[in-house]
Amino acid sequence: MRLPVEYSSTVIPICLDQNVDRDLRELEGERGWVTGWGKTENGILSEVLRTASLPVVKHLECLLNDRLLFGHVLNDNVFCAGNRNGTSPFPGDSGGGMYFNDGDRWILRGIIAFGKINELRVNDPLKFTMFVNIQWYMPWINEVFAESEPKQDKRQKRISELECERFQTLTRKRRNGDCFNNRFRHNVMLVNEKGDLVCNGVLVEESHVVTTCKCIRSASHPVKVRIEANGDKAFAEINCHPKFVDNSKHYDLAILKLNAPVRLSNDLIPACLANNWTENLYDILVQTSFVTESLVSDHMTLVETDENRISLYEVCDSLRGSTRWFNRSDQTGELCVISSDQLIYETYPVLRHSSSSGAILQTSNRRSCMSTIVGLKVSNEGGNGIPDRFSVDIYARISSHVDWIEQIIWNVQPKVDALLPSLDVDFECGVYDHEGWNDEWPWSVAIFHRNPSTGASTLTCSGTLISLKHVLTTAECVVNRTTGIPLPEEAFELHFGLYHLDQRNVNEQVRYASEVHVHPEHSVNNVAILVTNWTVRSPPYVSQICIVPENNADFWNLEGKRVYVTGWQTVETGNPNNDHQSWSIHILGREACDEVSLSLLGNQSTPGQYCSDYPYEDDLSIADRGSGLYHRYLEGPLLGIWVLAGMVSSEVKGNDTDRYTMIVSLQPYIKWIDGILTDRKTRRISERECDRFNSMSQKASGVCENAGSTIDGNPPHVVKLLNEDRKFVCLGVLVEESHILTSCQCTRHPHRPTKAEMSNHSVLDVSGIICHPDNNPENFYSDVAVLKLATPIQVTSQLIPACLANARTEKLKDAMLQTLLVRSLDSKKPSPQSKYEYIGTEEECDKILPPHYKDQFFTPNQACVISPRLEADQFNGSIVQSVDSRACSFTVVGIGSSAVDNSDLGSIPNIGIVNRVALALDWIEEVVWEEEFPTRPNWTLVEKVTSGAAAGRSYDPLEHLYIVVSPLLLINCLLIF
CATH class of the missing domain: 2.40.10.10 (Trypsin-like serine proteases)
Structure with a gap:
């Protein structure tokens, strides 16, 4: 058509x-x-x-x-x-x-x-x-x-589709045709400490459950996942969608990583994730949900209904009329679903309760015995013009968020830095118990070449896993043999944990290549590395082998040592054998190898080459090009550890029945391999320090210990700045053991801060304050200041400094944790409160700012927030930060300056002016990590504010400022106490 x-x-x-x-x-x-x-x-x-x-x-x-x-x-x-x-x-x-x-x-x-x-x-x-x-x-x-069909979708499948196919290998049918897993056991319960049902979720991988973020952040506070017939599993990690803000129905998804993987079986199989190709909204849509039989009952049962149909987006009132100023959603992220099964809602009224949050909307295929998750319930509401006999629910649409879900579960990243799996770095590599006929070598990789026109793939080479994203093989396996040009990334399909071509198993993992690295002189240096587009899961079924440093001369002399090769016999026959095999081979001495190489190849062997012979006619080489040469330590502290020594390059025949395998030694290429694995890009001092701080983080039941109290949500690195009388002045954020970031407005307060109160209630003296040299008090331009503590704090897993945003990590369109001072109704004193909200871009802020302020505010280094809770005299020093709950990392994106009103917007919302940290980062780094910048300007000393200003007389923030021009002609403000 x-x-x-x-x-x-x-x-x-x-x-x-x-x-x-x-x-x-x-x-x-x-x-x-x-x-x-x-x-x-x-x-x-x-x-x-x-x-x-x-x-x-x-x-x-x-x-x-x-x-x-x-x-x-x-x-x-x-x-x-x-x-x-x-x-x-x-x-x-x-x-x-x-x-x-x-x-x-x-x-x-x-x-x-x-x-x-x-x-x-x-x-x-x-x-x-x-x-x-x-x-x-x-x-x-x-x-x-x-x-x-679009060619790119024809070329490769999504990681979630590949995993779905892996799970399907577990399916079985009874003699009557029913599926063993037809009881929807992928539906799970999230329970609190008492075992009460808080909400629902769905198992989508052995260690991951998808639910709603609103459930995770609720006051009921779920702490465990209950899986039917498998008991309770604690959380190891919690990830809310980065664009979800409090009290919203958009992006309401969360992913929980379990502290131990679930043991899958024929009747417990994870559900598949819908995408644009597999989603069928007009199939039979089945809703399943665990419910209590009444609001006061603790007995839980799984209920299902298939009387659901997709309705127009406009039917759901709350989706039509969003009142948020910064709307990060569109009309594809949610589904408006009408249920006509009124009996089930009458029988189980709790389906209209928050505990039904996370209920699954799915399609089921009786032929494949697999269920595909279409949506997760986030809200139950009345519809626009819908009769009372119908129920209207809002679901988060899985296909719209599958990119983010895959990123969290399968670590989909363009590149992951990896250390060389050296014995002195990683003792978890090279662990494998090879006994009898067990040939399931966990680091052996089957490399398939894919036909770009048909999509068919053929096993042609082998490789060895040396990190969770890097496969080592020979250059001959990855280049066009006619032109010598590397094949495109989409030409490769990598299979991990594959041992029988005619029999897939649930432990097999399939990945595609995202990068192809060939040695620049590959005609004589037959080595290459393939980087997978998704990381592979770690042991026991897949793991990486160890590599010995190139200066370990004793190891690299393999003559007389027992070594193994594995493969599918493609070198010998040209066609892969059905079963993966291994064989112990004999490495020739250097003189014998020289003789073979000279007589058969016309040149002398190099130090980077091994030779092996097959002297008997009935012996067949089981290797492929790129097959690894493995050696096991049989003595010393490394007893039992397997090490990669080389790769099979080619097979040559002698003048008689003898045949020889030529092997590339890994020794000359260790440095080249290490360079590919490790990202050598120069990183900012703030990024390196952020990594140092994050390495100290810990989790308890999946919750970061440095996330703070679940009551007020204020992270411990947000500090209270006090004056000499220990009265509260404004907020600041700890960004290094001895430095706090706040606003210049705060430092020019009549009651200037001289002390900092930490989350553990300890009070430290402030020894100095430095304002940004370009700060303008009239328009709050560059309204950023750094306070230096007299005594550095002790970093613990509960108190970790925040990271600093840069142009790459800023992510202004994500939800931000905003900590600001709020005056409650029952208290005259404001207190810090934290809430997830959006921060406005320059264009969004320009739309809501009153006209008479437009010439004054929103220079390129400023953004805005909106909240009716803002107060002009309390907003300075407010903290706007992004949260990465996986890394337990908080990144300061902005520092609040002041707030203004726009009465035309109704309900008197206040507009907060925020200075972006990323655009002041160069200056902040020079102040905080001054030892890294020996040529930085000398900051000017400024006199302390007199007691007269504190006593109430008119205060001019510049009155007591002695300005001295530095040799670099920069104006700087430094207050030393």
Whole structure:
């Protein structure tokens, strides 16, 4: 078609059975349905769509009815169907389909071709129709479909799709055709310390559960995941969607990492994640949810309903009329779903309660026995013009957020720095107990080459895993042998944990390549590295091997030592064997290797080369190009550790029955490999310090210890700045053991801060204050100041300095944790409170700022926040920061300066002026880490504020400022106490 159709509740695609070899005889006696607008019994075209049910009959029955009509066309390409009651397709119905019910969906199996019409016997009840057998033409149909598909989606599958296929290897069916896992055991409960149900979730991987962020941040505070028949699992990590803000229905998703993986089985299989290609919103949508039988009951049961349908986005009131000033959502991130199963809501009224948050909306395929998660319930509400007998729910749409989900669960990153798996660095590498015929070497990688036109893949080489993202192999495996140019990344498919080509298992992992690194002189240095686009899961089924430093001469002399190679026998036969194998080989001495290389290859072997022989005719090499050469330490402190020594390069034949395997030694390439694994880019001092601070973080039940109290949500690195009388002045944020970041407005307060109160209530003296040299008190330009503590704090897992945002880590469109002073109704004194909200971009701030302020505020280094809780005299020093709960890292994005009103916006919202840290980072780094900048300017000393200002007389912030121009002509303000 020239334009695609839009799916709706009345326009849904039919399913096609992809099994080309299905036997037509299985349809005999089955009834299918046909539809059409063809002629009726009155001989006129129908004005309405008519349907009829026809049984499929044997070819012989059609043949006996009319040998002349049907005899020359009956074959495997067609089948025959007909009634004995006179019902059949008529002229005008040709081309219509014949549909068969397959339990939970309809399958197209035939196309109406022609039928028998006898004008002289119109009333003859016996009428047969010939149908084209769709199965016969499926290869051609798929080719047509493939031509219209985007090529990039044809090339590779998403990591979530590959994992779904892995989980499918666990499925089994009973003799009656029912799936073992038909009880939706991937539906899980989130419970609190008392074991009470807080909300629902879904198991999507052995160690990960998806639920709602609102549930995680609720006052009920879930601490465990309860999985039916598997008990309770504690959290190891909690990740809310970075764009979720408090009290919102947008981006309300969270991912929980369990402290131990779940043991999967035939009846406990994770659910698949919907994406743009696998989502089917017009299939049967099943909602499942654990509920308590009443609001006061503690007995939990799993309920399900399939009376759900997608409705228009506008039906959900709260999605139509968003009142947020900074809206980071669109109309694809949520689903508005109407349920007509009023009985289940009457029986279980808690379905309208918050405990039903995280309920699953899914499609189920009885053929594959897999469920695909379409949405997660985030809210229950009344609809716009929807009758009371219906329930309207809002679901987070999984396909819109699958990129983020994959990133969190499978660590999808463009590149991950990795250390060389050296024995003196990583003792977890090289662990494997090779006994008997067990050839499941956990670091062996099967490298498939993919045909770009067909998508078919063939095993051609092997490789060795040396980090969770890096596979070492030979250059011959990754370059075009004609041109010598490296093959494109999409040409490779990497299989980890694969040991039998004809049998997939749940421990096998498939990854694609994101980078191809070939030695710059690969014609003589046969080595290459493939970087996977997703990290692989670690032991026991997949792990990395160790590498010995190049200066360990004793190790690299392998003559007389027992070494192994593994592979699929492609070097010997050209075609892969079905089973992965290993073999102990004999390494020749240097003189023997020189003789072999000189006589057979015409050149002398190099120190970077080993040789192995197969002296007997019945011995076959089991290796592939790129197969690893493995050696195991049999003595000393490294007893039992496996080490990679080289890679198989080629196989050569001697003048007799002898054959030799040429092996590339790894020793000359250790430094080159280390350079590929390690990112050598120069990093800012603030980034390096951020890594140091994050390394000290710890978690308890998945919650970062430096996240602070669950009551007020204030992180411990947010500090209170006090004056000489220990009265509260403003807020600041600890960014280094001895330095606090705040606003210049705070330092020019009549009661200037002289002390800092930490979260543990300890009070430290401030020894100096430095304002940004470009600060302008009138428009709050560069309103940033650094306070130096007289005594550095002791960093612990509960008190860790915050990181500083830069241009790469700022991420202004994410939700920010905003800590500011709020005056409660029952207290005259303001107190710090934290809440997740958005921060405005320059364009967004310009829209809401009153016209008379536009010439004064929002220079490029400023942004804004909106809240009716802001107070102009209390906003300075407020902290705006992003949160990475995976790394337990808080990054300061902005420092509050002042607040202004815009009465035209209604409800008197206050607009907070925020100075962006990223645009003042150069200056902040020079002040905080001055030892890193020996050529920085000398800061000017400034006199302390007199007691007169504190006593109440008019205060000019510049009155007591002695300005001295430094040699670099920079104006600086430094106050020393």
